[in-house]
Every structure is written in C-alpha cells, then in structure tokens.
Amino acid sequence: DAKTTQPTSMDCAEGRAANLPCNHSTISGNEYVYWYRQIHSQGPQYIIHGLKNNETNEMASLIITEDRKSSTLILPHATLRDTAVYYCIVRGFKTIFGAGTRLFVKA
Amino acid sequence: KAGVTQTPRYLIKTRGQQVTLSCSPISGHRSVSWYQQTPGQGLQFLFEYFSETQRNKGNFPGRFSGRQFSNSRSEMNVSTLELGDSALYLCASSPGTGSTGNTIYFGEGSWLTVV
Numbered sequence: 001d002a003k004t005t006q007p008t009s010m011d012c013a014e015g016r017a018a019n020l021p022c023n024h025s026t027i028s029g030n031e032y033v034y035w036y037r038q039i040h041s042q043g044p045q046y047i048i049h050g051l052k053n054n055e056t057n058e059m060a061s062l063i064i065t066e067d068r069k070s071s072t073l074i075l076p077h078a079t080l081r082d083t084a085v086y087y088c089i090v091r092g093f094k095t096i097f098g099a100g101t102r103l104f105v106k107a
Numbered sequence: 108k109a110g111v112t113q114t115p116r117y118l119i120k121t122r123g124q125q126v127t128l129s130c131s132p133i134s135g136h137r138s139v140s141w142y143q144q145t146p147g148q149g150l151q152f153l154f155e156y157f158s159e160t161q162r163n164k165g166n167f168p169g170r171f172s173g174r175q176f177s178n179s180r181s182e183m184n185v186s187t188l189e190l191g192d193s194a195l196y197l198c199a200s201s202p203g204t205g206s207t208g209n210t211i212y213f214g215e216g217s218w219l220t221v222v
Contacts, residue, residue, distance in 0.1 A: 044213045045213070094165070095152060099149055100149075
C-alpha cells in the first residue's frame with residue numbers, strides 16, 4: 001500500500017491560495033490520489049480525487065505530476081474556515097492515512 | 108441523500124466492559140470501513156466489509172471485531188476494553204471496495220471514553 005508524505009504544518013493568509021503538497025512516490029497502477037480534510041472533532045470530509053489528470057471542483061483543484069509521484073491540492077481563496085488537517089491518501093487495497101498537514105489560515 | 112450515520116455519538120465505558128458501535132452507510136453503498144483515531148496514532152484502519160464479508164483488516168488485536176448485515180449496515184465490537192481504546196471511531200462507506208475511484212465518505216464518529 002502506497003504511503004504519502006506531507007508537511008506537518010503550513011500557514012496561509014486569508015484570501016490567498018493555499019498550496020498543499022504531497023509525495024506519493026510508491027503509487028502504482030490504477031491507484032487514485034484522494035484528499036480529505038478534518039476539522040477538529042469531526043469526521044474527515046472528502047475534497048477531491050484524481051488518477052493522472054488535473055481535477056477541479058467547487059472546493060479545490062488537484063494537480064498531479066506526470067510521473068504521478070506527487071500532487072498539490074490548491075484552495076484558490078483560503079478562508080478562516082479552511083483551517084483544518086488535510087490528508088493526502090492513495091487509495092489502494094487498504095486506505096492508509098498519514099499524519100496530514102495542519103493548515104492555519106490567518107486573517 | 109443522507110450521509111453516513113454513526114451511533115452512539117458519545118459513550119463512556121469502564122475497563123473490562125465491551126462496546127458495540129453502529130454504522131449506517133449512505134444508501135446504495137455496499138462497502139463499510141472502520142477507523143480508530145487517537146491523538147498519538149492518528150487515523151488507523153481497522154477493517155473493511157463488503158457484501159457481509161471482511162475484505163481487509165488492519166493491525167489490531169482480536170478484541171476488535173466487526174460485521175456487516177445484508178442491508179450493508181455495520182457494527183464493530185470491542186471486548187475487554189482498555190484505557191488505550193479511548194478514541195474517536197470513524198465509519199466510512201463507499202459504493203464498492205478497493206481503489207479505482209470508489210470515494211469513501213465518513214460519518215461524524217463515535218467518541219468512546221474508557222475509564
């Protein structure tokens with residue numbers, strides 16, 4: 001099962017884009033990259049997922065490198081409510097969560 | 108469409124007791140997975156069920172067990188509770204099992220405190 005590596009924490013100014021990187025160098029075959037976020041004491045919330053093409057939805061954009069070994073989640077205009085722990089996972093036979101990135105959006 | 112529903116939301120148990128947590132998946136979802144989340148260990152995979160069969164299992168002792176019913180609802184049981192079992196237990200459902208774009212959706216979790 002592929003593992004992911006993310007920065008422990010990041011800061012972002014409110015209204016600016018938040019770019020959250022993730023390394024998944026052991027990703028294989030048809031494994032998808034998923035992003036979730038978790039606000040304290042709540043269940044993780046699905047954000048976006050992709051296989052090899054860049055994806056965009058109403059919440060965020062996902063950029064996956066051509067070799068699929070890394071990806072970046074982009075929150076185009078971060079707000080204070082985007083402060084959360086963001087998890088990048090590779091969905092394989094078992095879905096393994098790493099420690100995630102704690103994003104602080106500051107006014 | 109209703110989301111993943113977990114009951115109870117909060118409960119307190121005594122060491123040595125057992126506990127059963129319940130999960131109702133999103134309508135039409137056939138896969139249910141369970142996770143334990145603690146401050147020290149993060150989100151850890153417990154097991155996954157699909158069509159009433161356990162498909163995957165994490166590295167947890169046999170005190171942790173689960174089952175899935177024909178309507179896809181699932182329960183997990185922890186016997187002989189220990190203080191270290193205090194955690195947020197999360198249930199997630201997806202249309203199918205495995206990777207291939209089957210998005211998993213989480214419930215709000217059940218907070219278990221063992222005293």
